[in-house]
Amino acid sequence: MPLSANNTKRKSWIEVPKNSDFPIQNIPFGVFLTKENVVTVGTRIGDSAIDLGALQQLGYFSGIELTDDMFIQDTLNDFISDGKKTWRLVRNRIADIFDENNPKLRDNQEHRKIIIFKIEEVEMQLPVLIGDYTDFYSSKIHASNVGKMIRNEENALLPNWPQMPIAYHGRSSTIIPSGIPVHRPLGQTLPPDATTPVFGASRSVDFELETAFITTDANIMGEMIPISEAEDYIFGMVLLNDWTARDIQKWEYMPLGPLLSKNFATSISPWIVTMDALEPFRVASTKQNPSPLPYLQQKGKHSFDINLEVAIQPEKTEPTIVSKSNFKYMYWTMNQQLTHHTSNGCRIxxxxxxGSGAISGPTSDSYGSMLELTWGGEKPLKLNNGSERKYINDNDTVIIKGFCENSQVRIGFGEVSSKLLPPFVRK
Amino acid sequence: MPLSANNTKRKSWIEVPKNSDFPIQNIPFGVFLTKENVVTVGTRIGDSAIDLGALQQLGYFSGIELTDDMFIQDTLNDFISDGKKTWRLVRNRIADIFDENNPKLRDNQEHRKIIIFKIEEVEMQLPVLIGDYTDFYSSKIHASNVGKMIRNEENALLPNWPQMPIAYHGRSSTIIPSGIPVHRPLGQTLPPDATTPVFGASRSVDFELETAFITTDANIMGEMIPISEAEDYIFGMVLLNDWTARDIQKWEYMPLGPLLSKNFATSISPWIVTMDALEPFRVASTKQNPSPLPYLQQKGKHSFDINLEVAIQPEKTEPTIVSKSNFKYMYWTMNQQLTHHTSNGCRIxxxxxxGSGAISGPTSDSYGSMLELTWGGEKPLKLNNGSERKYINDNDTVIIKGFCENSQVRIGFGEVSSKLLPPFVRK
Incomplete structure (x- = not known):
């Protein structure tokens, strides 16, 4: 099936600002609330939010087999469940509808009023009901950095790390879209040199710069998805800030892994960028040594050249970029993650x-967490306003952006931005 | 509010066999599929399944404020969300409807045909849509046994264990009701003395004897549930078999905890027994030393005297009971678990x-897993048919039962039973 939506020659009759993440070649999927309090599935072109529910009701998807209420929903789960063929038909159709040479909607002012909103007039929601959330630990540079700090240079990586994509289950109930603030968590920590823990506000709230992929129904219970098929079950990607309280994590994580240090909040960008839109930015993944076991071996290019950056914005000041990384630095690919996750028959x-896990690049200004950027607080970062940070301060906003770019097109994710508030006070 | 449903003098006009887990004083809640392929919320008295949706439609809950379709649903989530007052009004009303002295339904043969089914004619479903599943590690005997095997007697418990209820996030997508078989998982393991892992069927599939509690909406994001209020948010309990592949676990669990070793399947009993029904069996919990931090301190009795047992049934033979334990051996209480889980503001x-984590008793015949019962495979168990087990064999059925009993009443959970099949073969 040709991906006509990817045609870089195509322009939209909707204005797309220069350097926008959302040209007509992107067509991401999300869910938004309109000023009239209607929740709908939508897409975005430039700075316009497009109501796909209204488009469907007005007949713009005729000829594509869709259930009547496919887009008049508060999540994308049903659409994603329909599979890759439907995703492509719909994305190509949207590209056609908004093509500058197609007058059908362009010249119908009445329909345009019902279908198109200014992006600042809608409120982005979580795009999917997330049944289960797993967070991987698949950047070798990140895992090595953490290992060096906890253990030492020689034993930075545990023996299982190079053999499989290590991960833990995260919490679905506290995944929130960009824009929702987060309270500094309370928790148990063990002060330096103490033998008894204390309970109070975390002193080391960190971000982790991550991406995440969203799956479709992949298998029945018991069934493993072969790596050659894994990509068929990945709908698209978002940016993810894996908020982490380092002091709580340090005290709680042995032997069952992180729990309360992570599950107070996980922020994601609201637009799911499809794998089809990312296709022009496919690159080879990091060379793997040792060679993985056969069930994790794959040929071809399975990573993506996605520029990532993190900024910290203290209240009433401009943001300071504290890290620039790239998705291509990942060691384990998304296909390997999904295949490994189903290798025991786990239902998806x-x-x-x-989630990818923190994505750290090779240089010290490309690390994916404050833990690494300040090397455990040893080297505080200087912000543009002159203040210093070991971790995130109350009322700082953490902003993660991501985009792909070549000479012809820029496909971006927008951002995931979220402010850290002081601890919650019960009314 | 008086718990008239707990009146032990009361008898039902529905026959209740001797030693039934489901006298009229129990009134658990579940979801079942009838022969006519209708899914409904229900309860059970003796060996009768009772359709609460039909009861509601026929007006038997009049006077109780319920949404029209409260019980005509395929999960209990909405009912549980309504809170403790509703749970009690409905449970007391059911006790009244089925009281031997109440002729209203008893003498209405037409209604009885619509409302009451033989238990063997219905198919039990998962009682709730489980958004998030957390599994604790709260039996001190179990954690010590595992610690002794992994480390040694002196360092059996890690320093954090006595200070807080340790837990990990589990996977919701593979939680299944009693009766559904489970495939032996494949996975990566490191053979003894090897430096490179292999991929294949697990050789050490184990059960863990657990209970679990089901919550209602407890808090908004950021808010901690004080321990004095925790009990208000616990609807009821089920039995849980936390299937575990020990060889996969050993190789994967560092440093982020168990993932594929657990998430291939988790089996639960289908009837949720309410905390109100368990009230007569409230007992003091294990004395805690050291004293927990203030946010985890509670007065009064907060454990329950629930007899638990595990049997293994090889194909075409009788089951052999391999462990008899009791919920009262738990170290951390459910209130402490829930309060700790929300101490960082995690939304429930x-x-x-x-889940409780494996519940091991003080003697070697009361341990909650094969790992402990056979001490890592060193002391195989002999079954009644003469065969031996280190772990669970293909085509063995693992049956967990649980019940409370005093001189006046027996309140039981029924069972969670599930057969281990050979590895899945893709068609």
Whole structure:
């Protein structure tokens, strides 16, 4: 099936600002609330939010087999569940509808009023109901950095790390879209040199710069998805800030892994960028040594050249970029993650989300967490306003952006931005 | 509010066999599929399944404020979300309807045909849509046994264990009701003395004897549930078999905890027994030393005297009981688990499930896993048919039962039973 939506020659009759993440070649999927309090599935071109529910009701998807209420929903789960063929038909159709040479909607002012909103007039929601969320630990540079700090240079990586994509289950109930603030968590920590823990506000709230992919229904219970098929079950990607309280994590994580240090909040960008839109930015993944076991071996290019950056914005000041990384630095690919996750027969449903783990680049200004950027607080970062940060301060906003770019097109994710508030006070 | 449903003098006009887990004083809640392929919320008295949706439609709940379709649903989430007052009004009303002295339904043969089914004619479903599942590790005897095997007697418990209820996030998508078989998982393991892992069928599939509690909506994001209020948010309990592949676990669990070793399947009993029904069996919990931090301190009795047992049934033979334990051996209480889980502001929703972790008793015949019962395979168990087990064999059925009993009443959970099949073969 030709991906006509990817045609870089195409222009939209909707204005797309220069350097926009959302040209007509992107066509991401999300869910938004209109000023009239209607929730709908939508897409975005430039700075316009497009109501796909209204488009469907007005007949613009005729000829594509869709259930009547496919887009008049508060999640994308049903659409994602329909599979790759439907995703492509719909994305190509949207590209056609908004093509500058197609007068059908362009010249119908009445329909345009019902279908198109200014992006600042809608409120972005979580795009999917996330049944299960797994967070991987698949950047070798990140895992090595953490290992060096916890252990030492020689034993930075544990023996299982190079053999399989290590991960833990995260919490679905606290995944929130960009824009929702987060309270500094309370928790148990063990002060330096103490033998008894204390309970109070975390002193080291960190971000982790991550991406995540959203799956469709992949298998029945018991069934493994072969790596050659894994990509068929990945709908698209978002940016993810894996908020982490380092002091809580340090005290709680042995032997069952992180829990309260992570599950107070996980922020994601609201537009799911499809794998089809990312296709022009496919690159080879990091060379793997040792060679993985056969069930994790794959040929071809399976990573993506996605520029990532993190900024910290203290209240009433401009943001300071504190890290620039790239998705291509990942060691384990999304296909390997999904295949490994199903290798024991674990069932994967539509709307499940899998995080990459912090994505650290090779240089010290490309690390994916404050833990690494300040090397455990040893080297505080200087912000543009002159203040210093070891971790995130109350009322700082953390902003993660991501985009792909070549000479012909820029496909971006927008951002995931979220402010850290002081601890919650019960009314 | 008086718990008239707990009146032990009361008898039902529905026959209740001797030693039934389901006298009229129990009134658990579940979801079942009838022969006519209708899914409904229900309860059970003796060996009768009772359709609460039909009861509601026929007006038997009049006077109780319920949404029209409260019980005509395929999960209990909405009912649980309504809170403790509704749970009690409905449970008391059911006790009244089925009281031997109440002729209203008893003498209405037409209604009885619509409302009451033989238990063997219905198919039990998962009782709730489980948004998030957390599994604790709260039996001190179990954690010590595992610690002794992995480390040594002196360092059996890690320093954090006595300070807080340790837990990990589990996977919701593979939680299944009693009766559904489970395939032996494949996975990566490191053979003894090897430096490179292999991929294949697990050789050490184990059960863990657990209970779990189901919550109602407890808090908004950021908010901690004080321990004095925790009990208000616990709807009821089920039995849980936390299937575990020990060889996969050993190789994967560092440093982020168990993932594929657990998430191939988790089996639960289908009837949720309410905390109100368990009230007569409230007992003091294990004395805690050191004293927990203030946010985890509670007065009064917060454990329950629930007899637990595990049997293994090889194909075409009788089951052999391999362990007899009791919920009262737990170290951390459910209230402490829930309060700790929300101490960082983690949001708890209706239908969330929290497992106890393996519940081991003080003697070697009361341990909650094959790992402990056979001490890592060193002392195989002899079954009644003469065969031996280190772990669970293909085509063995693992049956967990649980019940409370005093001189006046027996309140039981029924069972969670599930057969281990050979590895899945893709068609």
């Amino acid at each position: 449903n539509s709307g499940d989300m899998m | 929703n209706s239908g969330d499930m929290m």
